[in-house]
Amino acid sequence: AQTVTQSQPEMSVQEAETVTLSCTYDTSESDYYLFWYKQPPSRQMILVIRQEAYKQQNATENRFSVNFQKAAKSFSLKISDSQLGDAAMYFCAQGGETSGSRLTFGEGTQLTVNP
Amino acid sequence: DTGVSQDPRHKITKRGQNVTFRCDPISEHNRLYWYRQTLGQGPEFLTYFQNEAQLEKSRLLSDRFSAERPKGSFSTLEIQRTEQGDSAMYLCASSGERAQETQYFGPGTRLLVL
Numbered sequence: 476a477q478t479v480t481q482s483q484p485e486m487s488v489q490e491a492e493t494v495t496l497s498c499t500y501d502t503s504e505s506d507y508y509l510f511w512y513k514q515p516p517s518r519q520m521i522l523v524i525r526q527e528a529y530k531q532q533n534a535t536e537n538r539f540s541v542n543f544q545k546a547a548k549s550f551s552l553k554i555s556d557s558q559l560g561d562a563a564m565y566f567c568a569q570g571g572e573t574s575g576s577r578l579t580f581g582e583g584t585q586l587t588v589n590p
Numbered sequence: 591d592t593g594v595s596q597d598p599r600h601k602i603t604k605r606g607q608n609v610t611f612r613c614d615p616i617s618e619h620n621r622l623y624w625y626r627q628t629l630g631q632g633p634e635f636l637t638y639f640q641n642e643a644q645l646e647k648s649r650l651l652s653d654r655f656s657a658e659r660p661k662g663s664f665s666t667l668e669i670q671r672t673e674q675g676d677s678a679m680y681l682c683a684s685s686g687e688r689a690q691e692t693q694y695f696g697p698g699t700r701l702l703v704l
Binding site for chain 2: 572
């Protein structure tokens with residue numbers, strides 16, 4: 476069974492500052508992949524960033540980067556130069572080859588960006 | 591490419607009624623997924639299709655739930671004899687043919703059962 480845990484129900488950050496959202500996971504699969512999705516209020520879920528477990532290099536997408544610690548089963552998201560439009564619910568998710576195509580999601584972290 | 595679309599966006603029904611939701615995936619995607627999301631929680635997997643074949647169903651998908659993808663394009667999710675506990679957001683996602691490909695989500699159908 477796969478589990479994904481986000482221990483921070485809510486986080487806040489000042490505009491232009493940096494914030495890190497935490498995620499831990501547990502899986503028995505050797506070939507898996509991790510995602511961060513963003514879900515703004517009343518809007519659809521969009522992909523922020525993905526990481527393949529076999530890659531040692533941390534993924535980066537513009538202001539978004541991850542800190543992937545495979546041994547610790549940790550996958551945190553860092554948002555640099557936070558913008559008002561970054562305010563949303565952020566979900567960490569994990570999928571794997573042998574678990575079919577299902578994604579297992581965490582409980583989410585509600586991010587508030589203060590002007 | 592207009593992304594994944596879902597219809598209706600909102601549905602209010604009375605307990606005991608049947609409801610059907612539709613999902614149109616990204617056109618070149620042959621995998622299609624259904625998830626359920628209750629308020630303040632992350633999405634939970636319900637089922638997925640590769641082309642027209644339903645390959646996996648979650649235990650969450652009770653006998654009252656049925657999903658189809660008859661021609662390998664759009665999919666429908668039907669809930670029979672709705673219960674108040676069925677109230678949730680029903681999300682559809684699609685991806686390419688490999689399991690590791692990114693899933694792209696639609697806007698969801700919000701169901702309220704009175």
